Amino acid sequence: MEIKKVKRSEDYSAWYNNLVKNADLAEHSDVKGCMVIKPYGYAIWEKMQAELDRRFKETGHQNAYFPLFIPKSFFTKEASHVDGFAKECAVVTHYRLKVDEVTKEIVVDPDAKLEEELIVRPTSETIIWNTYRSWIQSYRDLPILINQWANVVRWEMRTRLFLRTTEFLWQEGHTAHATAEEAIIETKQMLDIYADFAENILAIPVIKGIKSANERFAGAVETYCIEGLMQDGKALQMGTSHFLGQNFAKAFDVKYVTRENVKEYVWATSWGVSTRLMGALIMSHSDDEGLVLPPRLAPIQVVIIPIFKKAEEKILVLEHANSYAGLLKKQGISVKVDDRDYQSPGFKFAEHELKGVPVRIAIGPRDVQNGTVEVARRDTKEKMIMDATDLEHKIPHLLEQIQINIYQRALDYRSEHLFTVDTWEEFLDALDNKTGFVSAHWDGTSETEENIKEKSKATIRCIPLNNHQEDGKCILTGKPSTQRVLFARAY
Amino acid sequence: MEIKKVKRSEDYSAWYNNLVKNADLAEHSDVKGCMVIKPYGYAIWEKMQAELDRRFKETGHQNAYFPLFIPKSFFTKEASHVDGFAKECAVVTHYRLKVDEVTKEIVVDPDAKLEEELIVRPTSETIIWNTYRSWIQSYRDLPILINQWANVVRWEMRTRLFLRTTEFLWQEGHTAHATAEEAIIETKQMLDIYADFAENILAIPVIKGIKSANERFAGAVETYCIEGLMQDGKALQMGTSHFLGQNFAKAFDVKYVTRENVKEYVWATSWGVSTRLMGALIMSHSDDEGLVLPPRLAPIQVVIIPIFKKAEEKILVLEHANSYAGLLKKQGISVKVDDRDYQSPGFKFAEHELKGVPVRIAIGPRDVQNGTVEVARRDTKEKMIMDATDLEHKIPHLLEQIQINIYQRALDYRSEHLFTVDTWEEFLDALDNKTGFVSAHWDGTSETEENIKEKSKATIRCIPLNNHQEDGKCILTGKPSTQRVLFARAY
Numbered sequence: 001m002e003i004k005k006v007k008r009s010e011d012y013s014a015w016y017n018n019l020v021k022n023a024d025l026a027e028h029s030d031v032k033g034c035m036v037i038k039p040y041g042y043a044i045w046e047k048m049q050a051e052l053d054r055r056f057k058e059t060g061h062q063n064a065y066f067p068l069f070i071p072k073s074f075f076t077k078e079a080s081h082v083d084g085f086a087k088e089c090a091v092v093t094h095y096r097l098k099v100d101e102v103t104k105e106i107v108v109d110p111d112a113k114l115e116e117e118l119i120v121r122p123t124s125e126t127i128i129w130n131t132y133r134s135w136i137q138s139y140r141d142l143p144i145l146i147n148q149w150a151n152v153v154r155w156e157m158r159t160r161l162f163l164r165t166t167e168f169l170w171q172e173g174h175t176a177h178a179t180a181e182e183a184i185i186e187t188k189q190m191l192d193i194y195a196d197f198a199e200n201i202l203a204i205p206v207i208k209g210i211k212s213a214n215e216r217f218a219g220a221v222e223t224y225c226i227e228g229l230m231q232d233g234k235a236l237q238m239g240t241s242h243f244l245g246q247n248f249a250k251a252f253d254v255k256y257v258t259r260e261n262v263k264e265y266v267w268a269t270s271w272g273v274s275t276r277l278m279g280a281l282i283m284s285h286s287d288d289e290g291l292v293l294p295p296r297l298a299p300i301q302v303v304i305i306p307i308f309k310k311a312e313e314k315i316l317v318l319e320h321a322n323s324y325a326g327l328l329k330k331q332g333i334s335v336k337v338d339d340r341d342y343q344s345p346g347f348k349f350a351e352h353e354l355k356g357v358p359v360r361i362a363i364g365p366r367d368v369q370n371g372t373v374e375v376a377r378r379d380t381k382e383k384m385i386m387d388a389t390d391l392e393h394k395i396p397h398l399l400e401q402i403q404i405n406i407y408q409r410a411l412d413y414r415s416e417h418l419f420t421v422d423t424w425e426e427f428l429d430a431l432d433n434k435t436g437f438v439s440a441h442w443d444g445t446s447e448t449e450e451n452i453k454e455k456s457k458a459t460i461r462c463i464p465l466n467n468h469q470e471d472g473k474c475i476l477t478g479k480p481s482t483q484r485v486l487f488a489r490a491y
Numbered sequence: 492m493e494i495k496k497v498k499r500s501e502d503y504s505a506w507y508n509n510l511v512k513n514a515d516l517a518e519h520s521d522v523k524g525c526m527v528i529k530p531y532g533y534a535i536w537e538k539m540q541a542e543l544d545r546r547f548k549e550t551g552h553q554n555a556y557f558p559l560f561i562p563k564s565f566f567t568k569e570a571s572h573v574d575g576f577a578k579e580c581a582v583v584t585h586y587r588l589k590v591d592e593v594t595k596e597i598v599v600d601p602d603a604k605l606e607e608e609l610i611v612r613p614t615s616e617t618i619i620w621n622t623y624r625s626w627i628q629s630y631r632d633l634p635i636l637i638n639q640w641a642n643v644v645r646w647e648m649r650t651r652l653f654l655r656t657t658e659f660l661w662q663e664g665h666t667a668h669a670t671a672e673e674a675i676i677e678t679k680q681m682l683d684i685y686a687d688f689a690e691n692i693l694a695i696p697v698i699k700g701i702k703s704a705n706e707r708f709a710g711a712v713e714t715y716c717i718e719g720l721m722q723d724g725k726a727l728q729m730g731t732s733h734f735l736g737q738n739f740a741k742a743f744d745v746k747y748v749t750r751e752n753v754k755e756y757v758w759a760t761s762w763g764v765s766t767r768l769m770g771a772l773i774m775s776h777s778d779d780e781g782l783v784l785p786p787r788l789a790p791i792q793v794v795i796i797p798i799f800k801k802a803e804e805k806i807l808v809l810e811h812a813n814s815y816a817g818l819l820k821k822q823g824i825s826v827k828v829d830d831r832d833y834q835s836p837g838f839k840f841a842e843h844e845l846k847g848v849p850v851r852i853a854i855g856p857r858d859v860q861n862g863t864v865e866v867a868r869r870d871t872k873e874k875m876i877m878d879a880t881d882l883e884h885k886i887p888h889l890l891e892q893i894q895i896n897i898y899q900r901a902l903d904y905r906s907e908h909l910f911t912v913d914t915w916e917e918f919l920d921a922l923d924n925k926t927g928f929v930s931a932h933w934d935g936t937s938e939t940e941e942n943i944k945e946k947s948k949a950t951i952r953c954i955p956l957n958n959h960q961e962d963g964k965c966i967l968t969g970k971p972s973t974q975r976v977l978f979a980r981a982y
Contacts, residue, residue: 029622031609034558036622039637042555064533067525068611068642068658069581072588076597087588090560091599092611094582095646097563106567108582108608117599118522120559120583120611131520131527140833146530151559151642155586167559342631 007288012232019282020161023291023355026278033159033166040355041278043299045169048277049149051201051296052171055193061145061173066127068151069118074126078251081125084218088155090120090166120153125219125244125270128174129252136176136266138257143186144176152274162279163236163491170274176266178256180245183267187243190271191224194239202277203294203407204228204284205414206238207437207486209462214446217270221245227461227486229414230283233435235461235488238280241271279491284410285379291356292379294406295399302328302335302395303357307345307364314341320368320388324361327392333399353378358402359395379406420484427475427487431458437488441472441481452476458487498779503723510773511652514782514846517769524650524657531846532769534790536660539768540640542692542787543662546684552636552664557618559642560609565617569742572616575709579646581611581657611644616710616735616761619665620743627667627757629748634677635667643765653770654727654982661765667757669747671736674758678734681762682715685730693768694785694898695719695775696905697729698928698977700953705937708761712736718952718977720905721774724926726952726979729771732762770982775901776870782847783870785897786890793819793826793886794848798836798855805832811859811879815852818883824890844869849893850886870897911975918966918978922949928979932963932972943967949978 006014020026025041028034037045053063069092075082096112099105121127128146135141149171156166173190177183191208198206206226216223220242228238249255249265256266285292295301304325306317318339325335336357338348345362352360362374373391376383379402386394417436421427430438442448442460453459455476463485472481497505511517516532519525528536544554560583566573587603590596612618619637626632644658664681668674682699689697697717707714711733719729740746740756747757776783786792795816797808809830816826827848829839836853843851853865864882867874870893877885908927912918921929933939933951944950946967954976963972 029558029618031558031560031562031618034560036558037556039553039555043553046554062530062534063537064530065528065660067520067522067527068644069522069525071522072597075588082597088586089588090583090609091585091588092581093584093599096579097566097582097610098578106563106573108584118581119588127520127522153559169556 005288008231015288016279016283017161019286019290025282025291026161028159028161033156035159035161035165035167037169037275040299044281044293044297045275045278047297047299048197048201049171051197052193052273053147053149055197056147056171056173059145059189059193061147061175063148064146065148065150066124066131068121070121070124070127072117072119074130075119077126078219078247080247081219081251085122085154089122090153090155092118092120121150122152122154123270123272124148124150124152124172125174125248125268126252129248129254129268132174132176132266133252133254136254136256139178139259142176142178142256142266143182145173145186146175147171147173160279160491162275162282165275168275170272172272173270175269176249176254177269178258178264178267180267183245183269184243187222187224187241187269187271190269191226191239191241194241194271194273195226198226198228198238198280199407201294201296202281202284203296203403203410204238204280205407205411207462207464209464209467209486211240211462212446212449212460212485214449215460217242219244219247220270221247224465225462227437227488228280228284229410229417229437229488230280230491231286231413232283233417233489235437235490236276236280236283237461237490238277239271239273242269244268244270285406286356290354292406293356293358295358295403298356298358299334300336300352300355300357301333301399302359302361303348303352304335304337304361304363305345305348305352306337306339307362313365316368317363317365321363324363324373324388324391328395331392331396333395358399361391377402379409421475422472424475427458428456431456431487431489435489437461437486439484439486440475441483442485443474443477443479443481448474448477448479452487456487456489458489461486461488461490496779499722506779507770507774508652510777510781516773516782517652519650519652524647526650526652526656526658528660528766531790535772535784535788536766536769538788538790539688539692540662543684543688543764544638544640546688547638547662547664550636550680550684552638552666554639555637556639556641557615557622559612561612561615561618563608563610565621566610568617569710569738571738572710572742576613576645580613581644581646583609583611612641613643613645614761614763615639615641615643615663616665616739616759617743620739620745620759623665623667623757624743624745627745627747630669630750633667633669633747633757634673636664636677637666638662638664651770651982653766653773656766659766661763663763664761666760667740667745668760669749669755669758671758674736674760675734678713678715678732678760678762681760682717682730682732685732685762685764686717689717689719689729689771690898692785692787693772693775694787694894694901695729695771696898696902698953698955700955700958700977702731702953703937703940703951703976705940706951708733710735710738711761712738715956716953718928718979719771719775720901720908720928720979721771721982722777722904723774724908724980726928726981727767727771727774728952728981729768730762730764733760735759735761776897777847780841781845783897784847784849786849786894789847789849790825791827791843791846791848792824792890793850793852794839794843795826795828795852795854796836796839796843797828797830798853804856807859808854808856812854815854815864815879815882819886822883822887824886849890852882868893870900912966913963915966918949919947922947922978922980926980928952928977930975930977931966932974933976934965934968934970934972939965939968939970943978947978947980949980952977952979952981 096109098109211223246265419430587600589600702714737756910921
């Protein structure tokens with residue numbers, strides 16, 4: 001393993017790319033824009049999936065699966081949706097290859113052209129609402145609370161592993177309700193679930209808010225979001241939950257008979273998070289030595305490294321290492337004893353540091369004699385000597401402490417990078433020199449939002465929920481404003 | 492719900508289609524050849540996934556994710572693979588749509604034509620072995636034991652829900668080994684895992700064997716399979732495990748340095764099962780009243796139906812129903828109290844029968860008085876009165892009994908439909924009149940196999956593992972044969 005290390009302060013972007021590669025999380029494939037998620041990266045994604053899936057099911061949602069392909073005509077049914085999604089996409093035009101009789105090469109068979117092209121789903125509102133039409137007749141069929149775990153494709157010219165790839169993995173919830181109120185409650189409930197997951201599992205503090213019209217999902221009435229702040233002061237949208245009104249019900253003619261025997265259009269929500277969260281996780285906590293993982297997501301929470309020289313030491317040390325591992329496993333902790341004999345302890349220390357294993361336990365012959373071990377925390381790099389008899393009750397506690405500390409560190413960082421400004425100069429200074437979220441007055445028009453974006457590269461990340469109302473002047477136009485909104489440069 | 496019931500004896504195929512639809516398992520989508528897996532069907536698939544995934548991980552495999560798209564040229568690298576897979580497939584030729592300036596319709600943008608077409612994966616050997624080339628240098632990088640849960644696409648003209656669809660869900664394992672021996676052991680291990688899963692979870696007895704050359708996976712040296720027998724006497728291939736030799740390593744130039752410092756090609760296996768297993772599950776156990784589910788796969792294992800007329804009865808009965816449900820949940824049983832007040836008990840009985848819930852508990856005011864409940868088994872339709880105090884320890888036991896009984900019934904059916912024949916007339920009689928597996932001598936040539944298939948529509952399902960060797964004469968050609976093989980008409 002040749003590891004080229006780049007410091008965050010030198011080149012944040014190169015640091016990120018190197019880390020993703022060196023920690024064995026993912027890599028670019030030979031298919032343009034598509035990534036390979038490697039086993040270690042995928043194991044973290046699986047832990048995210050399990051936590052989310054449990055929360056979805058606890059709130060009454062069920063999983064289902066809808067087709068990968070969407071007929072082109074479906075996209076034209078919801079006017080604003082088509083502009084947002086039917087542009088950069090993978091188009092299936094043929095269903096057969098054949099051997100060319102002259103060149104003997106494999107070519108697309110021109111006789112196998114589809115009558116109507118199929119789009120590889122960039123999101124599934126259209127195919128799902130086309131299906132819901134036959135599922136929904138009466139108020140008794142509502143609500144429908146469905147989630148799908150799937151791959152989606154949005155053609156991207158410039159890609160970054162996890163953050164922006166042509167194909168990515170995600171979940172997309174699609175619910176149908178009898179009333180607007182119920183759909184709005186659902187939209188907010190899912191936002192809360194995302195925020196809870198982000199803060200308690202990913203250990204990333206997030207700001208909940210709604211998007212401005214410019215940044216709204218194509219086809220939504222209102223888009224709610226959670227926004228996190230990365231260590232380079234740039235924001236990352238970590239999840240969205242959309243109140244879709246009756247837009248898709250009208251586009252696909254989905255009506256239900258009410259208790260009062262009246263036919264009405266159904267109300268909808270959709271909500272999703274993706275493998276992009278892997279990028280958020282990496283950029284929120286990791287350091288120049290590598291990945292830092294919150295214990296609740298770490299595929300390996302504790303690594304035990306035996307240290308020995310002579311053969312008889314090896315037997316003794318390994319015996320103790322395995323016995324401690326057994327004790328910790330009984331506490332529900334995932335433990336690995338790294339007993340590879342062709343790598344030095346120093347190599348192993350560096351590797352597990354790179355991979356973000358929260359706790360490292362080293363044990364040598366002298367430790368065995370003393371009944372102790374050396375315990376090292378990945379987050380603070382503190383080392384301590386611990387009595388082996390204390391492992392069982394102290395390690396679970398330590399893992400909890402690490403989870404809390406990682407969150408607190410990210411929260412402190414965000415608090416230090418949240419600026420309130422009143423002038424354009426202060427605004428640019430905050431973005432250019434301080435970096436982070438900038439709370440500022442805006443006159444509420446899309447035009448001004450566009451102008452601010454053009455001049456500063458910052459976008460409105462959200463209008464925070466329960467935002468304080470106060471009179472002020474737009475930082476760009478000086479026009480009156482009733483509230484501050486949150487700007488940032490973003491991924 | 493209008494339910495059109497068809498008996499198996501009348502029209503097996505219509506019975507199957509009706510059942511899949513009426514039990515809410517899946518339906519055809521408006522995208523040709525693609526299905527929608529509905530929540531109830533998907534919940535069963537999730538249970539299958541969890542059981543398989545656990546077995547894969549216990550044997551050292553890790554999950555990962557590789558791209559959906561495969562460049563066309565990758566398929567041409569392994570000569571026999573291209574014939575098998577690069578024919579009927581979805582071809583992505585463009586990456587953008589646009590609004591036509593004249594018609595204002597959405598059309599494929601001719602300027603966004605891909606230089607090289609992308610194939611939506613029908614199976615991932617090529618993209619994965621292209622990736623393994625950079626992952627494998629030394630014997631220390633081996634074995635690689637990876638599995639992927641994914642969707643795949645094989646263009647089908649005639650589709651059946653679950654059994655044959657253009658898009659389906661599956662898992663595909665792809666492993667790399669230093670020696671042929673190790674790869675063969677892996678191939679057989681995965682076959683054993685599939686067989687264990689089929690018998691102990693799906694409750695379907697299977698025959699393990701190897702495929703004849705004609706039926707071998709395109710690119711494999713040897714294909715191992717498990718074959719089940721459906722209630723109409725047709726066989727269904729339920730899973731395959733392939734020893735790929737060095738074919739893909741050579742095609743994608745994947746070599747490793749041995750302990751002896753020599754460069755050698757890597758040995759490979761691949762293995763998979765798909766949502767086809769849902770079809771096997773349905774066709775093995777279900778009856779004219781609907782689905783019959785083995786308890787280990789049932790999303791709802793026990794349904795409790797409260798029966799009452801007056802309002803005060805309702806309170807009393809529901810209170811008891813919920814309390815019994817709580818007791819059973821503590822035993823790890825998944826229980827649903829069906830307290831819908833707009834459906835009659837009779838309707839509920841029929842619905843849960845249709846959906847294959849293994850145990851139904853009915854409770855009315857008199858039961859409350861007597862401290863009893865009525866317990867009905869879905870598999871045998873037996874009813875019994877049970878003391879409520881016995882529920883806690885008797886129901887888990889009953890669920891186990893049902894699991895065993897369903898398996899035994901399928902095993903008995905298969906035993907009664909496994910025929911040994913020595914002449915062509917007996918062979919046709921067994922296929923046409925008795926239906927099932929037919930064990931017969933075959934001269935070992937692909938030509939004869941083809942002729943038998945043409946004349947009888949039966950194929951060689953497998954050469955059973957550890958097959959008895961005996962001299963005989965081929966049923967078609969009369970040429971000498973050293974062993975019987977297993978024929979059947981198949982899905």
